[in-house]
Amino acid sequence: MDYRIDDETAALRSALLEFLRERMPDPGTEPAHAVRRTAWRELVGSEWLEHFATGTERNADPAARVAALHVAEAFGAAPVTGPVDGVAGYLLPLALATGWNAGLAGLRDGSLVTTLVPEIDTPGPDAVPRRRARRLAAVRDGHELRVSGVMSQVACAAGADAVVVAVEIDGRPGLAFVELGRAGVVVGEPSGVDLRRPVADVTLDGVAIDAASVHAPRDLLEHEDACAAGHSLFLDAEAVGGSAEVIARTVAYCTDRVQFGRPIGSFQAVRHRVADVTAKVEGARSLAYRVAWDLATAAPGAPADVVASRLWSSGAYLAAGEAAVQCHGGAGFTWEQGVHLFYRAALSGRGGAGLGAARIALAAHLGALADPTPPGPDAERAAEPVGAIDGAR
Amino acid sequence: MDLALSGEAAAYRDQLRSWVEEHLPAQWRDVPVGSGDDAEYVRMRREWGRMLHRGGWLAPHWPTIHGGRGLGVDAQLAFLDVLVAAGAPEQMNTNGMGIFAPALMAFGTEAQQDRYLGPMLAHDDIWCQGFSEPGAGSDLGGLATRAVPDGDRFVVSGQKVWTSYALFAQRCYLMVRVTGVANGVTMVVLHMDRPGVTVRPLRNITGSSEFCEVFLDDVTVDADDVVGGIGAGWRVATYALARERSTGLAQRALQLSRELELMNAQLHRDGHDDGVLVEAFVRSRVVDSTVRRVLATVADGDEPGMLAPVAKVLWSEGHQAQLTTLVEAAGPEVTGAGGGWSDWLRALLFSRAETIYGGTSEIQRNLIAKSLGMPSDRG
Ligand SMILES: Cc1cc2nc3c(=O)[nH]c(=O)nc-3n(C[C@H](O)[C@H](O)[C@H](O)COP(=O)(O)OP(=O)(O)OC[C@H]3O[C@@H](n4cnc5c(N)ncnc54)[C@H](O)[C@@H]3O)c2cc1C
Numbered sequence: 001m002d003y004r005i006d007d008e009t010a011a012l013r014s015a016l017l018e019f020l021r022e023r024m025p026d027p028g029t030e031p032a033h034a035v036r037r038t039a040w041r042e043l044v045g046s047e048w049l050e051h052f053a054t055g056t057e058r059n060a061d062p063a064a065r066v067a068a069l070h071v072a073e074a075f076g077a078a079p080v081t082g083p084v085d086g087v088a089g090y091l092l093p094l095a096l097a098t099g100w101n102a103g104l105a106g107l108r109d110g111s112l113v114t115t116l117v118p119e120i121d122t123p124g125p126d127a128v129p130r131r132r133a134r135r136l137a138a139v140r141d142g143h144e145l146r147v148s149g150v151m152s153q154v155a156c157a158a159g160a161d162a163v164v165v166a167v168e169i170d171g172r173p174g175l176a177f178v179e180l181g182r183a184g185v186v187v188g189e190p191s192g193v194d195l196r197r198p199v200a201d202v203t204l205d206g207v208a209i210d211a212a213s214v215h216a217p218r219d220l221l222e223h224e225d226a227c228a229a230g231h232s233l234f235l236d237a238e239a240v241g242g243s244a245e246v247i248a249r250t251v252a253y254c255t256d257r258v259q260f261g262r263p264i265g266s267f268q269a270v271r272h273r274v275a276d277v278t279a280k281v282e283g284a285r286s287l288a289y290r291v292a293w294d295l296a297t298a299a300p301g302a303p304a305d306v307v308a309s310r311l312w313s314s315g316a317y318l319a320a321g322e323a324a325v326q327c328h329g330g331a332g333f334t335w336e337q338g339v340h341l342f343y344r345a346a347l348s349g350r351g352g353a354g355l356g357a358a359r360i361a362l363a364a365h366l367g368a369l370a371d372p373t374p375p376g377p378d379a380e381r382a383a384e385p386v387g388a389i390d391g392a393r
Numbered sequence: 394m395d396l397a398l399s400g401e402a403a404a405y406r407d408q409l410r411s412w413v414e415e416h417l418p419a420q421w422r423d424v425p426v427g428s429g430d431d432a433e434y435v436r437m438r439r440e441w442g443r444m445l446h447r448g449g450w451l452a453p454h455w456p457t458i459h460g461g462r463g464l465g466v467d468a469q470l471a472f473l474d475v476l477v478a479a480g481a482p483e484q485m486n487t488n489g490m491g492i493f494a495p496a497l498m499a500f501g502t503e504a505q506q507d508r509y510l511g512p513m514l515a516h517d518d519i520w521c522q523g524f525s526e527p528g529a530g531s532d533l534g535g536l537a538t539r540a541v542p543d544g545d546r547f548v549v550s551g552q553k554v555w556t557s558y559a560l561f562a563q564r565c566y567l568m569v570r571v572t573g574v575a576n577g578v579t580m581v582v583l584h585m586d587r588p589g590v591t592v593r594p595l596r597n598i599t600g601s602s603e604f605c606e607v608f609l610d611d612v613t614v615d616a617d618d619v620v621g622g623i624g625a626g627w628r629v630a631t632y633a634l635a636r637e638r639s640t641g642l643a644q645r646a647l648q649l650s651r652e653l654e655l656m657n658a659q660l661h662r663d664g665h666d667d668g669v670l671v672e673a674f675v676r677s678r679v680v681d682s683t684v685r686r687v688l689a690t691v692a693d694g695d696e697p698g699m700l701a702p703v704a705k706v707l708w709s710e711g712h713q714a715q716l717t718t719l720v721e722a723a724g725p726e727v728t729g730a731g732g733g734w735s736d737w738l739r740a741l742l743f744s745r746a747e748t749i750y751g752g753t754s755e756i757q758r759n760l761i762a763k764s765l766g767m768p769s770d771r772g
Binding site for chain 2: 263271272284286311
């Protein structure tokens with residue numbers, strides 16, 4: 001396998017970084033709603049959000065997938081206000097993979113669209129980790145459907161235009177594009193530690209949608225699972241990019257700041273703390289690249305490695321954020337200095353990593369490795385995605 | 394670790410695999426480091442080296458004139474892969490072949506290469522490494538072993554320490570300071586049977602005694618046993634150690650992954666919760682991926698730079714943590730060393746060496762900080 005990043009990819013990453021730094025407001029400045037919306041429209045128009053999806057297409061060259069991940073690191077290095085991960089890492093790849101043209105149009109017209117990305121499911125008999133969306137029930141009402149339920153902690157929901165809702169109609173899984181202005185939709189107050197992506201609950205109470213607009217391809221669950229795994233890697237890339245950025249800022253700060261007559265970065269306690277998190281972060285980068293490659297080649301251990309990668313990179317980012325705050329001293333504790341933005345993103349990434357479910361999934365994987373005897377009477381079911389809704393296939 | 398292999402390397406791997414299946418004695422499989430009698434352990438590894446050599450399997454990446462097959466580094470990795478998967482012991486001259494031989498090919502004279510590489514490969518000569526001294530550990534610059542020029546020879550005096558397998562070695566690649574010249578640090582070949590060489594084994598943490606003190610009292614070293622010229626010692630040593638960082642590390646990472654599988658199977662069989670190894674599993678994937686990244690860089694002809702110390706830290710500390718997990722998972726079963734756990738206990742004890750040899754973890758962190766551009770810690 002080839003981990004090398006070619007010059008073209010490196011240049012793309014730099015170009016994206018420059019674009020984000022120049023054009024996107026710093027989330028730390030808590031930009032006003034109108035500013036955020038303008039910036040989001042520009043980001044959507046720039047097509048940078050689409051780049052990650054190019055690497056995740058079926059039959060894409062494994063090296064392209066690694067390259068896309070490398071470019072995505074820029075989103076971590078220059079944080080943006082908006083549901084970047086949900087759109088670039090999940091919705092666009094999903095819409096492209098399943099040929100959802102209406103969804104694509106909505107994602108590309110400058111609207112701010114958000115969603116809940118499926119989370120790791122309870123392991124099934126084959127112990128391969130999978131992700132499943134929590135679906136809201138859609139009930140037929142003439143030509144319309146009525147959707148009800150609560151989506152909790154949806155990124156950037158306050159101020160968004162629409163939300164992509166995982167629904168279930170007549171026992172079949174589907175996706176619905178729901179404008180948040182519709183009757184019956186209530187969006188809660190934004191909250192949360194991550195300044196890039198404040199979360200809010202979205203409550204749907206008998207919201208009417210056109211039945212024909214529901215996207216329900218036959219293999220939707222499979223695609224949701226694959227794209228959610230891709231999204232997990234996108235978060236890894238953001239974590240690596242964010243970590244590299246705070247480490248660079250910390251190195252610069254510790255070189256300039258003098259105490260006891262010497263730069264604080266010459267003290268070994270400081271040097272080693274930075275070296276330590278650097279090792280963790282480079283480890284995270286290695287694993288994420290490798291998993292991207294292995295997903296593209298459908299290597300057998302890849303689904304478990306996706307989970308492992310999220311566990312490690314979320315921990316590495318948090319360690320880097322903590323070290324950055326500490327090594328900046330009091331300055332690191334100020335809002336103005338800005339490293340808190342990354343620390344906050346790291347906290348949110350760690351919290352969102354679903355550590356409990358991830359550990360259960362990996363324990364099941366280890367159990368299967370230790371005892372590869374084929375499952376008993378349930379063996380038939382092993383081939384089916386776990387949690388498939390009855391009647392879906 | 395699934396490695397992308399060239400056709401030749403893949404063919405070599407397949408042949409080697411069937412040869413190992415046929416020839417590796419069952420009682421030599423999965424023998425942990427430092428177990429049993431030292432002399433017996435060395436005998437096994439030496440005999441295994443001889444068998445591999447006779448089969449023509451050793452050092453496939455060496456040029457044919459030196460006894461190799463002239464294949465790429467991928468063949469060397471295939472060699473490691475097959476042997477680790479089979480639970481085979483390392484051939485005795487792993488250190489000499491991995492560290493000294495590449496330096497000798499790069500800096501040594503043709504006569505030296507002819508004199509030393511063949512017997513090394515054949516396991517007629519066992520090699521040890523004489524770098525560390527009581528006053529020169531992490532700081533090799535403190536090297537005090539003196540070599541006084543005397544016609545066509547040097548008279549060497551001093552003391553080496555932590556010299557692995559010195560008791561069993563015929564040859565030693567030795568770092569000395571040649572007197573009477575500025576920057577006289579030099580690498581030479583020492584014949585261990587010369588008068589004035591005294592080897593005293595040191596008992597290590599596991600109870601075995603494979604590393605030693607080596608006392609040198611007016612020992613003769615021939616002038617034509619200087620490698621790379623007088624004063625070239627740092628250059629030769631740095632080159633030698635850098636080679637170790639790719640394949641040496643690959644082998645250890647392969648072993649870490651294999652051990653995780655074995656530990657997992659054993660814990661599972663004994664009815665332990667499969668969750669206990671989750672952290673270790675994640676770490677093993679990180680180590681494996683990072684080492685592969687180092688290898689890919691080296692295979693491209695680039696220097697691994699900061700990735701080399703990163704990989705060393707991740708591997709050594711990861712391996713220690715992985716083995717310590719066993720104690721936490723199976724408790725007294727392991728610490729009491731009953732059942733099948735005593736080998737693991739020894740491996741755990743031995744793993745403490747891994748953050749010390751090859752540059753301690755602290756030294757690796759210094760290197761990482763330096764690569765990041767942090768100010769020097771020397772004030
Ligand atoms: C199993 C084993 C086999 C070995 N085999 C060989 C061999 O065959 N041949 C050979 O030549 N050598 C061998 N060594 C020696 C090995 O290379 C040294 O032990 C190593 O370089 C450390 O040197 P030291 O033991 O003198 O420790 P020291 O250098 O005294 O270090 C002691 C502690 O101080 C720390 N320290 C030292 N300097 C710094 C610094 N600048 N910054 C921060 N911390 C620092 C170290 O990290 C360590 O924690 C072997 C060692 C082991 C454990």
